[in-house]
Amino acid sequence: MTDKAGNGGAATGGVTIGDAAKASGVNAKLIRYYESIGLIPEAGRTASGYRLYSPAEVHVLRFVRRARGLGFSIEQIQTLVGLWRDRDRSSAEVKRVAQAHMDELEAKIAELTAMRDSLRRLAEACHGDDRPDCPILHDLAG
Amino acid sequence: MTDKAGNGGAATGGVTIGDAAKASGVNAKLIRYYESIGLIPEAGRTASGYRLYSPAEVHVLRFVRRARGLGFSIEQIQTLVGLWRDRDRSSAEVKRVAQAHMDELEAKIAELTAMRDSLRRLAEACHGDDRPDCPILHDLAG
DNA sequence: CATCGTGCTTCCAGCGATTGGAAGGTCAAG
DNA sequence: CTTGACCTTCCAATCGCTGGAAGCACGATG
Numbered sequence A, B: 001m002t003d004k005a006g007n008g009g010a011a012t013g014g015v016t017i018g019d020a021a022k023a024s025g026v027n028a029k030l031i032r033y034y035e036s037i038g039l040i041p042e043a044g045r046t047a048s049g050y051r052l053y054s055p056a057e058v059h060v061l062r063f064v065r066r067a068r069g070l071g072f073s074i075e076q077i078q079t080l081v082g083l084w085r086d087r088d089r090s091s092a093e094v095k096r097v098a099q100a101h102m103d104e105l106e107a108k109i110a111e112l113t114a115m116r117d118s119l120r121r122l123a124e125a126c127h128g129d130d131r132p133d134c135p136i137l138h139d140l141a142g
Numbered sequence C: 001c002a003t004c005g006t007g008c009t010t011c012c013a014g015c016g017a018t019t020g021g022a023a024g025g026t027c028a029a030g
Numbered sequence D: 001c002t003t004g005a006c007c008t009t010c011c012a013a014t015c016g017c018t019g020g021a022a023g024c025a026c027g028a029t030g
Helices: A017-024 A028-036 A055-069 A074-085 A091-124 A135-141 B017-024 B028-036 B055-069 B074-085 B091-124 B135-140
Strands: none
Touching: A017 A028, A017 A055, A028 A055, A055 A074, A055 B135, A074 A091, A074 B135, A091 A135, A091 B091, A091 B135, A135 B055, A135 B074, A135 B091, B017 B028, B017 B055, B028 B055, B055 B074, B074 B091, B091 B135
């Protein structure tokens, strides 16, 4: 029940991908995927080929997970991680990326809301009983 | 400028895919795709292999386009087209499909709205100037 | 020492709903 | 006969994952 490698988080120079996954909330499969597309740099390896993650790398993974949670695209996250690493960044640059994403969110919300409203109007007019008459189909049929 | 086939909409037993596209608002590529996945039945063909669409088939395409416009999935549209064709359908069944989709829309809207609100709060707290301090990155970094 | 179970590795494929392109056949008009 | 607009099929890419298969690595147990 204890660590199979005996180093669940310290001293050896990094944790395995499974532990990095647990610590960051990004599953192992996804971590490899993020590496493969270049979102995160290639991890170091043990002699036998296992990936190793330092606390700093786990931190990046957590960052990525949070950014995905806010709906940022991989491309935007790449930019954000870059800005995060850059101590001389301007907050204006970060804000620009965030604003761009907010605009996308706003557009998507508007689109979905319009769909929902149209649909709601149609559904409200539909009896929803055994009779075949249905304003929903009537509308779709044009 | 007139019809290349001389039958832009009548008498010959159907229009070509390009004309069906213009008439339905679904582009030709997409019509073929819809056929390939079984959303619409295989179209008839001319001797030389061109697809032909009757007014009724064009009508189905228009139906599909409107349903996609409301955000219904292909699978849901398949059900709706089936119900549309069935004169003995119950409006309750149609309403169920619509309601299911409205629930999905509602969930997505809630998700995106939560993202937008979080992001807005962070962005409002960000100066957006030359200084590197940024609550957005601060939050993402945890 | 052999074996077991778990975790790691790579690679390949699929999801949903399109869109794009390449390579080639068909048709009517000039 | 050539031109050009249409049609055909097939294959690949998009976005962000997720799943599976086949095979090595590792530690604990019998």
